[in-house]
Amino acid sequence: MTGTRTLPDIHVTEHAPCWGDEDFAVADDRFKTSSDLIKLCTPVLYVCGGCPFRAACIRQVRPAKTEFSGICGGRIWSNGEIIYSPPDADPTELPAPVHRKACGTAAGVRAHRRAVEQQCPRCQASEPDAEQLELPTSD
Ligand code: SF4
Ligand SMILES: [Zn+2]
Known part of the structure; x- marks a missing residue:
């Protein structure tokens, strides 16, 4: 809430x-x-x-x-x-990335996403296009 x-x-x-x-x-x-x-x-x-x-x-x-x-x-x-x-939405508004051993790999990208922080430059380079959730359409 x-x-x-x-x-x-x-x-x-x-x-x-x-x-x-x-x-x-x-x-x-x-x-x-x-x-x-x-x-x-x-x-x-x-x-x-x-x-x-x-x-x-x-x-x-x-x-x-x-x-x-x-x-x-x-x-x-x-x-x-x-x-x-x-x-x-500007991703730089999210907290700065924590650098991890997995950075630069898909696991590193996932770790940043789970922590809801920015992607570090190495992970950014390896990140596939982010999927955007759709807003529900009104019925
Ligand atoms: S971003 Fe601004 S409007 Fe939105 S919840 Fe925070 S302070 Fe309120
Ligand atoms: Zn990283």
């Missing part, structure tokens, strides 16, 4: 467009599946995607570590994984 941004040690700036906006705080009991979560967060994605604090927001919320679900940093997350990222 996006409410984790209100934990005492987390201070998303009060200048952020989501500040105090309940539509950004999706309660746990409002969704069961990733698809529900995408539907709930999509109406405010255009605000979040244009927010100048995206990178800072990801640094503060640490969604991968906190297993965050909701909207943060212009992306929609479920249990710490990105389930929707707009096609023009």
Whole structure:
């Protein structure tokens, strides 16, 4: 839930467009599946995607570590994984890559993806085109 941004040690700036906006705080009991979560967060994605604090927001919320679900940093997350990222999302907004022995191989690429961090230059060179998750179409 996006409410984790209100934990005492987390201070998303009060200048952020989501500040105090309940539509950004999706309660746990409002969704069961990733698809529900995408539907709930999509109406405010255009605000979040244009927010100048995206990178800072990801640094503060640490969604991968906190297993965050909701909207943060212009992306929609479920249990710490990105389930929707707009096609023009800037990967440099994600945390810097940890360098591992596997870097430069497919396993290295996967390790960066699992940690939801940037790809290091060696892994970037070996990374196949990232698959983009589609937003659900309205029925
Ligand atoms: S990136 Fe999104 S969730 Fe984070 S401060 Fe900006 S509007 Fe709020
Ligand atoms: Zn790497």
